Amino acid sequence: MTRSWIRPGAQRPCSLVVCRGCCCGDARKHPGTDHAGQLARLRAAAAASDGRLAVRTSDCLGPCAQANIVVVQPSTEGRRRGARAAWIGFALDNDCLDDLLAWVDAGGPGLAEPPATLKLQMIDPPRPGR
Template sequence: MPAPHSGRTRIRPGASRPCSLVVCRGCCCGDARKNPGTDHAGQLRRLREAAAASGGRLAVRTSDCLGPCGQANVVVVQPSTEGRRRGARAAWVGWALDDDCLDDILAWVEAGGPGVAAPPDTLALQMIDAPKR
């Protein structure tokens, strides 16, 4: 009998990892009191639907608070294996509050994401620094 599925994507050793999105849903991100004009559940649903339709080229997961609450909603775009080979690091996007931002994130990932393709100019303006540890 196979082990129960944990809901996490399992990558075989040596296999390529896709770009992945880490969507903050901690204390401020995803909170309708902080950003009442944003359909937070709809955003997450849209990203998950895009991942399901991507044929394994995109993974989406949520996280508790990532830290930069002043720039909520935060989405971290993690590079694919190819992007990492090219020296890319995770890109942090702040103020991900509308469909235009999600369009830009999804278009960038479709083009290859960090290290493979340049982000759309409008998305580059929303890039923030990762919090210092």
């Protein structure tokens, strides 16, 4: 049996899953991006959010051609309202991080509309078996 880190009935915050696999976070692929600085900024925002934001890293999430990938997972309330995870590609600069953090601060998927510029960066998640 797999145990969740979230207690049954607990409110799950909006979370960002930051890809740091084979291509995402790789200075050889995107030398002009401060990958460590981006991750530090997101973690600092989570620490200051009073539990409204969680940040995790993951190995390769799949769509390497659209690196860097960040998956925005809805909070418990966002899921209740029918929201699904939003996949963001090309998360390479501070403007994108500003948009991500503003969206999460407003509630994230299911609770707030993403900024228009962030909508342009949304990608389809990889299909199973690919």
